[in-house]
Amino acid sequence: xxxxxxxxxxxxxxxxxxxxxxxxxxxxxxxxxxxxxxxxxxxxxxxxxxxxxxxxxxxxxxxxxxxxxxxxxxxxxxxxxxxxx
Numbered sequence: 001x002x003x004x005x006x007x008x009x010x011x012x013x014x015x016x017x018x019x020x021x022x023x024x025x026x027x028x029x030x031x032x033x034x035x036x037x038x039x040x041x042x043x044x045x046x047x048x049x050x051x052x053x054x055x056x057x058x059x060x061x062x063x064x065x066x067x068x069x070x071x072x073x074x075x076x077x078x079x080x081x082x083x084x085x
Contacts, residue, residue, distance in 0.1 A: 045078040052078050 034042040043052040050065045061079045062068065068076040075083075
């Protein structure tokens with residue numbers, strides 16, 4: 001039973017990876033920025049699939065990398081890279 005659960009998990013993760021790679025590819029074609037319906041601008045760090053978000057109304061930045069998550073909201077190197085460009 002554990003083996004089947006593991007196979008299903010990897011199947012789901014593989015789909016997420018393909019989706020993220022496709023989104024990264026599309027973002028590179030269209031200037032590296034994607035704006036969603038909630039107003040967030042999504043960026044990609046060079047060579048990474050981390051989602052870096054910026055909200056222009058609240059001026060909030062966030063990233064889904066481990067350094068940002070465990071840094072308690074401090075700007076990670078990916079956010080700093082986008083801000084410096």
